[in-house]
Amino acid sequence: MKRVITFGTFDVFHVGHVNLLQRAAACGDQLIVGVSTDALNFSKKNRYPIYNQNDRMRIINGLRYVNFCFEEESLELKREYILRYNADVLVMGDDWAGKFDEFKDICDVIYLPRTPSVSTTQLIEVISSSEGNG
Incomplete structure (x- = not known):
């Protein structure tokens, strides 16, 4: 099983x-x-997510192609998470290309192309700017 x-x-x-x-x-x-987690997101982006981590976990867990999800509490623990869950492959968006090559010693690393013209940050900015115009 891969x-x-x-x-x-x-x-x-x-x-x-x-x-x-x-x-x-x-x-x-x-x-x-x-x-x-909400705390990790704040440390990365200096803002909390729109949806809290419990809601985001429920959304991801509800998808038929996701077998399991867990809270990522620290970027520095990726190696530990890969080993803990016996992952054979790490998949990330290509906006991270090269940043996780250090894990090639324990698993395959694949960077997939992002969907063009779709960004959570841009969506939040559009929604925020339109709220004042309603």
Whole structure:
């Protein structure tokens, strides 16, 4: 059984997330997803997600091509997560290309192309700017 692992915030869930997770699932037999905690997201982006981590976990767990998800509490623990869940493949979006090559000693690393013209940050900015115009 080939296990695939990926990580993300998955805030304001959109078609780009669906595409990434479906393509990641196709890389193996089982898909495990690390969902960034609210605290981790704040430390990375200096803002909290729109949806809290419990809601984001429920969304990801509800997808038929996701077998299991867990809270990713630290970027520095990726190696530990890969080993803990016996992942054979790490899949990330190509905006991270090269950044996780250090894990090639314990698993395959694949960077998948992002869905063009879809970004959670851009969606949040568009929604925020339109709120004042309503």
